[in-house]
Amino acid sequence: xxxxxxxxxxxxxxxxxxxxxxxxxxxxxxxxxxxxxxxxxxxxxxxxxxxxxxxxxxxxxxxxxxxxxxxxxxxxxxxxxxxxxxxxxxxxxxxxxxxxxxxxxxxxxxxxxxxxxxxxxxxxxxxxxxxxxxxxxxxxxxxxxxxxxxxxxxxxxxxxxxxxxxxxxxxxxxxxxxxxxxxxxxxxx
Numbered sequence: 001x002x003x004x005x006x007x008x009x010x011x012x013x014x015x016x017x018x019x020x021x022x023x024x025x026x027x028x029x030x031x032x033x034x035x036x037x038x039x040x041x042x043x044x045x046x047x048x049x050x051x052x053x054x055x056x057x058x059x060x061x062x063x064x065x066x067x068x069x070x071x072x073x074x075x076x077x078x079x080x081x082x083x084x085x086x087x088x089x090x091x092x093x094x095x096x097x098x099x100x101x102x103x104x105x106x107x108x109x110x111x112x113x114x115x116x117x118x119x120x121x122x123x124x125x126x127x128x129x130x131x132x133x134x135x136x137x138x139x140x141x142x143x144x145x146x147x148x149x150x151x152x153x154x155x156x157x158x159x160x161x162x163x164x165x166x167x168x169x170x171x172x173x174x175x176x177x178x179x180x181x182x183x184x185x186x187x188x189x
Contacts, residue, residue, distance in 0.1 A: 002118065003088055003118075003120070004030065004031030004120045004122070005068065005082075005112070005115070005120070005121050006029075006031050006033045006122045006123075006186065006187060007034050007036075007121065007123040008124045008126065009037075009105030009108065009126065009132070009160070010035070010105075011038040011105075011129055011130065011132065012038075013126075013155070013156025014037050014126050015037065017126050017176055018035060018037065018051075018126075019051075022057070024180045025180070025184050026055050026057045027057060027071075028184075029071060029184070029187035029188065030070050030188065031186065031187040032074065033057075033072070033074065034062075034073075034091060035076065036103045036107075036108045038101050038105075038132070041077065041102060044077040047075070048075050051073065051075070055073065057072060057073050058072045058073065059073045059075065060072060060074050061077050062075065062077065062091050062093050064092070066090060067088050068085075068088050068089050068090065068091060076093070076103040076108060078093050078094065078102060079093065080092065080093050080108055081107055081108060089115050094107065101130070101132045104132060105132045105133030105136060105160075106132055106133055106134075107136070109123055109139070112140060113139050113145075116140075116143050120186075121140060122182070123137055123140045123146070123147045123148070124147075124148045125148070125150065125160055125161050126150045126176075127150055127155040127157050127160070127161065128161075129159045130160060131159070131160060131163040134161075134163040137168070138164065138168035138171065141171050146186070147164075147172070148171070148174050148182060149165050149171050150173070150176060151175050153175040154176035
């Protein structure tokens, strides 16, 4: 059976949305969740610590190469990418290379394209300014992943998800509550 991987990218307004999503899917979610939240590196340790204290799912900072495990949450404190592992996909931080966003959602999403044969992937692009994640989400959708952009109805800033739908009209736009239900169904089936 393929590992289920939920990828979530967010920027402005994302921490509150992520808390709502993760609280709603725990403890029954059986896939791995990987989060790329734009945030100043100074605040990421407390962001991760908050989720570690509040969630019933194990939460990890991706600070080294890690094998993805079911029912675990992985938060990227810097750019990360997925790569093939012996038994399950791995996630690792990228030390080299600068991007305008920290961490880069496009870098994470684009790296997941190569994992579609080995894993079932659901990618979600939440609220945020700019366009990060839009190209990676489009590529994932073109290669068969289930892809969702947050709709204007619930996005605090309808920049990144709007750009994703403009680039690829086949990407479904859903309000946050519908995104939560989709993630729950994906991870519990």
